[in-house]
Each structure stands twice: as structure tokens, then as C-alpha cells.
Amino acid sequence: METHIAVLKGEPLKAALATALREAEGLGGQERRFVALAARELSRHTRLLDLAARQLGHSPGKHALTEDQALVRYTLWRRLFCGEGWARIGPEVKLPGPVRPRTLHDAVLEGLATKPLEEPAAPEGPEAVVERLATRYSFPGWLTQRLAQVYPEGTLAGLMASLDEEPSLHFRARPPGTRDAVLAALAEEGVAVEAVTCAPDALRVSDSSHRIFESKTMKARRLQVQDVGSQLIVLACLPPGASLTGLTVADVCAGAGGKTLGLADLVGAKGKVLAGDRSKRRLSDARERVREFGLKQVTFPHPVPLEAVDVVLVDAPCSGTGSLAREPDQKWKLSAKAITEFQATQSALLAEVAAKVKPGARIVYATCSVLPEENDAVVEGFLKKHPDFALEPVGEGWAPEHQVGVDGPYLRALPPRIPGGGFFAARLVRKAG
Ligand SMILES: C[S@@+](CC[C@H](N)C(=O)[O-])C[C@H]1O[C@@H](n2cnc3c(N)ncnc32)[C@H](O)[C@@H]1O
Numbered sequence: 001m002e003t004h005i006a007v008l009k010g011e012p013l014k015a016a017l018a019t020a021l022r023e024a025e026g027l028g029g030q031e032r033r034f035v036a037l038a039a040r041e042l043s044r045h046t047r048l049l050d051l052a053a054r055q056l057g058h059s060p061g062k063h064a065l066t067e068d069q070a071l072v073r074y075t076l077w078r079r080l081f082c083g084e085g086w087a088r089i090g091p092e093v094k095l096p097g098p099v100r101p102r103t104l105h106d107a108v109l110e111g112l113a114t115k116p117l118e119e120p121a122a123p124e125g126p127e128a129v130v131e132r133l134a135t136r137y138s139f140p141g142w143l144t145q146r147l148a149q150v151y152p153e154g155t156l157a158g159l160m161a162s163l164d165e166e167p168s169l170h171f172r173a174r175p176p177g178t179r180d181a182v183l184a185a186l187a188e189e190g191v192a193v194e195a196v197t198c199a200p201d202a203l204r205v206s207d208s209s210h211r212i213f214e215s216k217t218m219k220a221r222r223l224q225v226q227d228v229g230s231q232l233i234v235l236a237c238l239p240p241g242a243s244l245t246g247l248t249v250a251d252v253c254a255g256a257g258g259k260t261l262g263l264a265d266l267v268g269a270k271g272k273v274l275a276g277d278r279s280k281r282r283l284s285d286a287r288e289r290v291r292e293f294g295l296k297q298v299t300f301p302h303p304v305p306l307e308a309v310d311v312v313l314v315d316a317p318c319s320g321t322g323s324l325a326r327e328p329d330q331k332w333k334l335s336a337k338a339i340t341e342f343q344a345t346q347s348a349l350l351a352e353v354a355a356k357v358k359p360g361a362r363i364v365y366a367t368c369s370v371l372p373e374e375n376d377a378v379v380e381g382f383l384k385k386h387p388d389f390a391l392e393p394v395g396e397g398w399a400p401e402h403q404v405g406v407d408g409p410y411l412r413a414l415p416p417r418i419p420g421g422g423f424f425a426a427r428l429v430r431k432a433g
Pocket of ligand 1: 134254255318
């Protein structure tokens, strides 16, 4: 609840949760996972929880304490999403309770946990679908409206349901050796895993245990935690029928290095990955991960020299609408204006990179957005202004089972068809001469 209060006061969920877990001494693994789950769930289901509170006659005034708001949401989350009764919820929230200051009496919380709650009336009229989906999956109305203009109802409902769920963990099997070898090694250690067939190296744990993190395979760095869509973006950096072994790749928005590690595996020990990012803090996380994985082929020159590289990955800053399952607080911070601003930044970044690369070089433009204005529109706008570049279809030469997320020339990894977050990638090549 402290984390949710920090989020209500404006802190990003990820940072607030990291602080809370750092300060929570004496908590075991299971308790830490519960804290993280609860913090994400309260942000994730905000709209539905607040609607339930109103139906139960609780309408906080404009000046209600954020502490009270967090207590109400937590109580209703435990009731509606965990199926708990007051006997369990009461001791968690009753005075003296975990949260101060507060103005709520225990009786109010008990009422929220116990009073009968009816299904809300189904909305009617032209906006019914949007309203129903926005409520059911706790999305802001404007964003649901926009998504409904892009995706047919069936696709949209599946996408929103996936983005409204606690995300499952996916891993990438790393060289040397194949995914099958990694699966076999994990099975021998008694870790239940299965291949995720829509990406060549993806796998997931098939029971609810967390033993994989203690496995020798994990400790030997044969695994990286990585979304399936992110793995496909790295794969999109491979030109059709070619190999990147020994070549030079730049990762100009490397962030904390998630895709940098995949690129390092693609170029191998004889290749080079030049990683950069505007954020020094994220780059220092990337440096740490690269060091942990012992990847000497990755360096962090500043600025990243792009003139001689073969491939540049521009994993652009974006709305993160494909990552809302992992960062649910973001859906309440986004706005249509912010999306327009992201689009301008993405176009500028792409143009900046394009001005520097050699003929024959490829640029892979990627986002974790599910909105075409940050994806197709940026690429189409770029091609109009840069006739010296051509679109090279992503997915050409990929095995049929890896093509699930391929949509025309683009990679459009959308859950639930591709498990995990939603991602986009396009590959552009600078024409020779
Ligand atoms: C989507 S995140 C990158 C995630 C990362 N590639 C990964 O796989 O973990 C986008 C990154 O772009 C960085 N960024 C934003 N504006 C930038 C700019 N003008 N130049 C370089 N990096 C920028 C942000 O700091 C952020 O780390």
C-alpha cells in the first residue's frame, strides 16, 4: 500500500516498488512477490476498483487522503480479485493498520469487503463497446477509444485482457548451444520449462515455482529474462539470409541493456556492439549487466560512432502501451498529447541516425507501443522524407512458427498471440550509391 500511495503522489511504480522492497528488511521471497503483485494490481485495476467503491456507496471527496484511497482499493482488490473475505482482509487493514494518516473507520472498510455488490449495468449506445472494455480492463476511455479505431473488437478485447494481466516471465536461451540443450539442462535440474515456439530461443517456466533463478543454468548465464517480443526485435536485426557474426552493431537506445545482450550474442566474440543511451543511469545498469555476462564485445563509446556500423537498433522511447501489463501505472499518466510528443521524438531520432549511416547499413526501428502513430506512421513519414532508404520486410527467411507476429513488412508482436508485451519493429536499409 505504501507503494500505491507513492504512485498516487506521482512516483513511477517501478521506482516506488524498488524503494519499498529495498527498505522491507526481513521479507521472504514469497512476501516480496506479494508486495510487488499488490502494487501492480492496484494500479492495474484502478478504474474497476473505484467503480466498485462507488457502487458500494463510497465516493471520496476531492480532498480525500491518498492513504484512504489506497486502503479502499486494497480492500476491494482483496475481495474482488483474490476472493478474500473480511476475516482475512480485516487484520490486514484494520486500525492500527499499515497506513497512516487515515480518516477511514474500520466499519467503512468492512462494508466495502462485505456489502452485496451487483454487476454494473451493461452500457448502451454507440460507445457501449468502448465503455464496456474500458471498464472491464480498467483502461482510460480516450486510450480505449483510440485502440478501438485501430483493432477489430475481437483482437482488441484479447489485447486489453493481456495488458490487464500480471505478465508471465519469459527467458531467452543463450549460446553456446541451442534452446533444446538449455531446456534439457533445466529439466535435469528439475525445473519445469517449455519452449515458446514463436521465437527461436524463447522459453518459459511451466509451473508456478521460482526455482529457475536458483538453477545452475541461470547462474552459468545460459538464460536471460526477456520478453518474447523483445527477442523478436533482436532477431529483426538479422538481414535476411545473412549472419551478423563478426560485424558491428549499434544499440543507440540501449537503456538497461536488455537487447544489447541479445545483439552481443548475435555478433559473437569477434563482433562489436556499440551501446549508448541518453540516460546515464540506465547505461550504468547496462554496463553492469554486460560485465556480469562477461560480454567483452560490448563497449559504450560516447557519442556512438555510426558511420561504419552494419546495423543500428533504434529501440525508441515510446508510450509503452505494449508494456502496460508490466508498468500499469503508465496508463493513467499517458495522454493523447504525450503520444504526439513521442512521435516527434521518434521521427527526430530516426532522422538523426539515418544521416550518419553508410550505404548498405540497416536501421531497425522498434517500440513497445501498440499505437500505429508511433509505429507505421513514423516509418512511413521517414520513408517519405528519405528516398535513399527502403523498407526491408522483417520476417523474410524466418521459420513459419516465428512468423506469428509478422504483419506485412513489419513485426507486430501483439499479445495474446505472442505472449508478453506488445512490440513493433521495421527494418530500413540505406540504398547503395
Ligand atoms: C524503450 S527504452 C530502451 C530499452 C532497451 N533497449 C532494452 O531493451 O532494455 C528507450 C530508451 O531510449 C532512451 N532515449 C530517449 N531519448 C533518447 C535519445 N534522444 N537518444 C538516445 N536514447 C534516448 C531512454 O533513456 C530509454 O532508455
